[in-house]
Amino acid sequence: MANTRGAAVKYDSVQKSYDGETLVVKNLNLDIPPGEFLTMLGPSGSGKTTCLMMLAGFEPATHGEIYLNDRPINNVPPHKRGIGMVFQNYALFPHMTVAENLAFPLQVRGVGKAEQQDKVKRALEMVELGAFGNRRPAQLSGGQQQRVAVARALVFDPELVLMDEPLGALDKQLREQMQYEIKHIHENLGVTVVYVTHDQTEALTMSDRVAVFNDGVIQQLSTPDDLYEDPQNSFVAQFIGENNKLNGKVVEINGSECLVEIDDGTKLKADKVNVAAVGDRTTLSLRPERVEFDTVDTMDNLVNGRIEELIYLGDHIRVRMNVGGNDEFIVKVRNRGEKRKLAVGETVRVGWALNDCKALDAVV
Amino acid sequence: MSDTHAGEVLTTQDGKPLKVALAKALRREKLRALALIAPLLIFVLLTFVAPIVDMLFRSVENGIVEETLPKTVVALQEWDPTSGTVPDEAVFVALYDDMAVAVEEKTHTRLGSRLNYEASGISSLFRKTGRGIKRMDEAGPFKEQFIDLDKDWGTVETWQVLKRFSPRYTPGYFLNAFDAQQTANGIELKPEDERIYMYLFGRTLFLSVAITVSCLLLGYPIAYLLSALPLRSSNLLMILVLLPFWTSLLVRTSAWKVLLQQQGVINDFLVWTGIISDAGRLVMINNQTGTIIAMTHILLPFMILPLYSVMKTISPSYVRAAKSLGANDWTAFWRVYFPQTIPGIGAGAVLVFILSIGYYITPELVGGTSGIFISNRIAYHISSSLNWGLGAALGTLLLVAVLVLFVVYDKIVGIDNVKLG
Ligand SMILES: Nc1ncnc2c1ncn2[C@@H]1O[C@H](COP(=O)(O)OP(=O)(O)OP(=O)(O)O)[C@@H](O)[C@H]1O
Numbered sequence: 001m002a003n004t005r006g007a008a009v010k011y012d013s014v015q016k017s018y019d020g021e022t023l024v025v026k027n028l029n030l031d032i033p034p035g036e037f038l039t040m041l042g043p044s045g046s047g048k049t050t051c052l053m054m055l056a057g058f059e060p061a062t063h064g065e066i067y068l069n070d071r072p073i074n075n076v077p078p079h080k081r082g083i084g085m086v087f088q089n090y091a092l093f094p095h096m097t098v099a100e101n102l103a104f105p106l107q108v109r110g111v112g113k114a115e116q117q118d119k120v121k122r123a124l125e126m127v128e129l130g131a132f133g134n135r136r137p138a139q140l141s142g143g144q145q146q147r148v149a150v151a152r153a154l155v156f157d158p159e160l161v162l163m164d165e166p167l168g169a170l171d172k173q174l175r176e177q178m179q180y181e182i183k184h185i186h187e188n189l190g191v192t193v194v195y196v197t198h199d200q201t202e203a204l205t206m207s208d209r210v211a212v213f214n215d216g217v218i219q220q221l222s223t224p225d226d227l228y229e230d231p232q233n234s235f236v237a238q239f240i241g242e243n244n245k246l247n248g249k250v251v252e253i254n255g256s257e258c259l260v261e262i263d264d265g266t267k268l269k270a271d272k273v274n275v276a277a278v279g280d281r282t283t284l285s286l287r288p289e290r291v292e293f294d295t296v297d298t299m300d301n302l303v304n305g306r307i308e309e310l311i312y313l314g315d316h317i318r319v320r321m322n323v324g325g326n327d328e329f330i331v332k333v334r335n336r337g338e339k340r341k342l343a344v345g346e347t348v349r350v351g352w353a354l355n356d357c358k359a360l361d362a363v364v
Numbered sequence: 365m366s367d368t369h370a371g372e373v374l375t376t377q378d379g380k381p382l383k384v385a386l387a388k389a390l391r392r393e394k395l396r397a398l399a400l401i402a403p404l405l406i407f408v409l410l411t412f413v414a415p416i417v418d419m420l421f422r423s424v425e426n427g428i429v430e431e432t433l434p435k436t437v438v439a440l441q442e443w444d445p446t447s448g449t450v451p452d453e454a455v456f457v458a459l460y461d462d463m464a465v466a467v468e469e470k471t472h473t474r475l476g477s478r479l480n481y482e483a484s485g486i487s488s489l490f491r492k493t494g495r496g497i498k499r500m501d502e503a504g505p506f507k508e509q510f511i512d513l514d515k516d517w518g519t520v521e522t523w524q525v526l527k528r529f530s531p532r533y534t535p536g537y538f539l540n541a542f543d544a545q546q547t548a549n550g551i552e553l554k555p556e557d558e559r560i561y562m563y564l565f566g567r568t569l570f571l572s573v574a575i576t577v578s579c580l581l582l583g584y585p586i587a588y589l590l591s592a593l594p595l596r597s598s599n600l601l602m603i604l605v606l607l608p609f610w611t612s613l614l615v616r617t618s619a620w621k622v623l624l625q626q627q628g629v630i631n632d633f634l635v636w637t638g639i640i641s642d643a644g645r646l647v648m649i650n651n652q653t654g655t656i657i658a659m660t661h662i663l664l665p666f667m668i669l670p671l672y673s674v675m676k677t678i679s680p681s682y683v684r685a686a687k688s689l690g691a692n693d694w695t696a697f698w699r700v701y702f703p704q705t706i707p708g709i710g711a712g713a714v715l716v717f718i719l720s721i722g723y724y725i726t727p728e729l730v731g732g733t734s735g736i737f738i739s740n741r742i743a744y745h746i747s748s749s750l751n752w753g754l755g756a757a758l759g760t761l762l763l764v765a766v767l768v769l770f771v772v773y774d775k776i777v778g779i780d781n782v783k784l785g
């Protein structure tokens with residue numbers, strides 16, 4: 001980030017409980033450097049919004065401290081935190097025009113009339129809505145409202161912007177377009193962005209780093225490619241991208257490799273990521289596009305599988321197979337226009353490299 | 365799809381025009397819908413529209429003079445009321461014929477009381493004449509005999525009143541409702557000490573505004589609390605809000621009597637704590653204060669419910685958004701939350717105001733003389749003085765006042781801005 005003017009955020013051992021019985025956020029430690037685009041990704045109810053609301057000041061932390069630019073902010077009221085926020089339903093004020101909505105944060109800060117108009121105009125141009133200043137929010141399409149919400153969160157030059165599933169209400173095409181626009185705005189302005197979504201594609205395309213949440217705990221915090229290539233546990237492997245699971249038991253460990261006997265007796269070599277000792281139960285994780293059909297003799301792992309179903313998808317063919325007792329084993333075959341025909345019921349040899357096969361914690 | 369050209373009539377497969385076929389298909393639906401609402405429609409027509417039309421009619425209707433004294437009315441057409449002289453013999457002949465019939469049918473006293481509203485003394489004139497008419501000489505002349513019987517027949521004013529009220533329709537009741545009267549010199553306001561209706565209308569409006577404002581001030585925070593609380597506690601609170609609906613109006617009003625009277629609970633408590641002296645007990649009932657307090661209590665739910673239903677739909681994220689944009693609590697409320705509740709305020713205010721402007725029982729019970737409304741006067745004319753025409757005219761004015769307010773309100777706030785639920 002060339003022109004960083006973002007804020008640094010730090011969660012220090014933050015816990016949150018609404019009812020005094022269950023912890024919704026369990027011991028959160030998170031360091032966000034200035035100018036980063038960090039995404040909180042996770043299934044519904046995993047505590048993402050709660051983390052965001054604590055940062056924005058709308059929910060008090062039950063324990064721990066949150067720092068903004070090294071300043072503890074637990075006792076700072078929301079309106080003094082200077083954090084821009086985009087809400088899931090946009091929360092544009094329905095009784096004000098678009099321009100009045102944008103001028104609102106400037107008015108309450110006592111910015112002069114001329115400067116207000118100037119800033120509002122620039123913010124509207126930034127989101128390409130220059131001509132819409134006099135409309136009411138209800139007269140805008142979903143995508144336009146969304147842009148106004150982004151512009152409003154940025155118009156008072158905050159150092160930190162929070163977005164809680166801002167694209168959740170848009171259709172797929174518009175969502176993709178807006179992802180790029182938000183990303184570009186972030187790159188141009190250099191603000192720190194904390195973004196919440198449960199859409200993994202969105203998280204992977206937009207973020208510098210992704211924090212995968214489950215059950216109030218960050219399961220993994222890494223760059224998008226690390227998340228896909230090196231999942232640290234079964235939840236992450238399962239949640240990010242498509243994934244084949246093979247359950248088994250560790251029979252041998254050699255440094256960073258291990259040998260796993262899966263439940264039908266086949267022995268497979270795997271990258272030892274999240275297993276402790278010989279005898280432990282483990283789940284092997286394998287991406288569908290890393291499995292090969294032909295020229296497999298040189299591969300680390302070789303097994304026979306029966307083809308159960310073929311789905312033609314144009315650029316690739318999805319093959320559902322029964323491998324090692326798992327009949328949900330998916331293989332993606334690139335469509336190279338070859339003559340070789342796969343047939344349902346046929347038994348074929350498939351193989352994959354040791355590094356593509358991760359031995360992770362066991363799932364039941 | 366074949367495109368249709370302008371002017372070409374679309375038809376169904378068997379050649380009927382599409383519109384006709386559609387109308388036929390929809391007719392059954394419409395009939396069924398009509399049948400469903402028919403009972404209510406008939407009920408409303410019979411119990412609401414018809415009485416109102418009747419009331420409008422009664423406020424100007426004045427057939428009684430012509431019905432009781434038909435010949436006199438005709439004969440009087442010749443007479444010039446500004447001439448300063450009593451009508452001639454022909455009119456008295458007609459009067460004799462009419463009175464003979466009226467006495468037979470005993471309708472002359474009714475006419476007497478009707479005309480007494482316009483000029484006092486006429487009632488007794490008619491009763492006296494009714495008693496004396498049998499003793500009159502049928503051969504005439506009648507003028508002297510009538511004047512002998514009661515000298516009022518010899519005054520121009522009596523005849524002016526008769527002539528003025530001989531048409532079938534009269535503005536008299538309305539003039540009365542405006543504290544005005546028709547005199548020989550045209551329309552004039554009544555003497556100062558007899559004007560009461562305009563003053564009562566003014567008081568009714570003023571007290572209704574006061575009640576509406578106090579309902580708003582008390583109801584707004586409660587409605588907000590209701591909308592912000594979690595469902596379980598808000599249900600309980602809602603029951604408390606609705607509690608007044610479940611107790612009899614009379615019981616509640618009487619309870620206020622117990623609380624507010626000078627020897628009542630509140631005064632006793634204040635004296636006991638020493639805040640006021642025994643001699644200085646507050647007068648809180650049988651005056652305007654009593655009316656305002658009791659009616660605010662009774663009408664409060666009508667303010668709270670529309671407010672609540674509007675506030676419930678306002679997502680808390682608006683206020684959060686305002687705060688995240690830098691607004692403090694007050695600014696967030698005033699600039700963002702409050703404007704969105706205006707439709708609820710409008711609905712509640714209109715409802716409370718219109719209900720209170722026509723309220724009767726509570727002002728009657730706790731209003732004393734200084735706290736009664738125009739409706740109490742209407743009730744008096746309907747059930748005690750039996751001057752239905754004046755009652756109807758006052759009622760009509762009240763109706764018109766409400767409609768005018770409605771139109772004004774529509775112009776300012778917009779009726780489609782009103783949300784009841
Ligand atoms: N105001 C509240 N009172 C009580 N419990 C709450 C409250 N808000 C959230 N929760 C609970 O806290 C947990 C986490 O909620 P949170 O809203 O943070 O999830 P999320 O990750 O944002 O989910 P989603 O993707 O559905 O928005 C959930 O179990 C939820 O029921």
Ligand SMILES: [Mg+2]
Pocket residue numbers: 048049050164
């Ligand atoms: Mg959420």
